[in-house]
């Protein structure tokens with residue numbers, strides 16, 4: 410519990426186990442979808458796709474089987490809010506899955522749990538068993554004739570790329586975790602070729618509250634385009650690291666104040682795949698329309714070497730690229746080489762500009778989210794911290 414530093418008024422508002430399931434089962438599937446649409450809930454994993462749209466596509470699909478998958482492969486550096494949600498509030502997540510199963514017509518939900526979270530498995534299994542005992546899972550759930558639904562936990566394979574939904578599905582099917590070509594999308598051809606909804610842990614937790622308290626209630630929080638609240642995993646140079654629930658639209662400067670950060674030089678918003686934001690932009694708002702994030706906030710004070718931070722991120726992406734597509738496989742290595750050139754003072758501005766162009770090409774030409782987002786740190790750090798980076802070698806740059 411000590412990891413949760415601030416309970417907000419949305420996700421951590423009052424909730425009783427099974428509440429969303431019991432209410433949902435009194436409603437039609439269409440009404441649930443309309444409620445979800447009214448909430449304007451967007452996926453909390455980072456991509457921000459409207460949750461109602463995903464559910465509607467799968468609900469409308471004609472198929473023998475459908476699936477709801479909870480993406481608990483929380484691998485983004487600096488993110489730990491899903492772990493805390495699962496440990497402290499599993500009822501919100503699992504109830505959201507049951508509601509999804511009822512709404513889209515699935516009989517099975519799967520939690521894809523990050524390999525490093527294997528220590529949680531026993532307690533989560535125990536929680537699922539208690540739900541079965543209370544008939545919130547199993548056959549004829551809560552007395553609803555014909556609604557059978559269960560949840561299984563499957564362990565992740567330890568690769569960062571498996572957080573990408575198609576790589577996750579490949580991994581679940583027993584294959585190497587590599588992204589699929591899209592289309593088709595998982596909502597049409599997902600797990601075992603069946604229509605599949607893949608939702609983040611926090612998204613499913615939000616669903617439970619929306620069902621109980623209404624979409625209109627949910628969308629009163631946050632901003633017009635970023636409704637509700639967000640869980641932020643805050644780490645780095647601050648007095649009070651931990652998980653915070655804050656409304657979307659909170660300024661970075663406000664967050665820094667709340668978490669007790671001093672002498673902050675930069676904030677990495679969105680983890681290694683996000684953007685490095687300098688002091689001059691701390692009035693930006695955390696929201697889908699401005700500084701978007703899946704929840705990772707890493708704070709760096711004035712003592713930190715920004716080039717070392719960037720090198721750490723690029724080494725991570727070189728390691729984690731699955732190697733399937735050229736822009737990502739070669740691109741990340743080239744960007745890392747560029748960081749090393751900067752470290753050694755052996756670079757030209759023209760070449761560094763070319764590397765930024767390469768990064769922009771990777772953003773559009775890579776096959777999956779890993780390669781599309783891995784250049785973000787490189788580009789944002791080169792653009793926002795020019796004076797530090799290009800003077801870091803006492804001016805002996807250029808060759």
Ligand code: SF4
Pocket residue numbers: 570587588729730731732733734735737738775776777778779780781
């Ligand atoms: S973008 Fe990177 S991780 Fe994704 S498929 Fe291409 S090589 Fe693999």
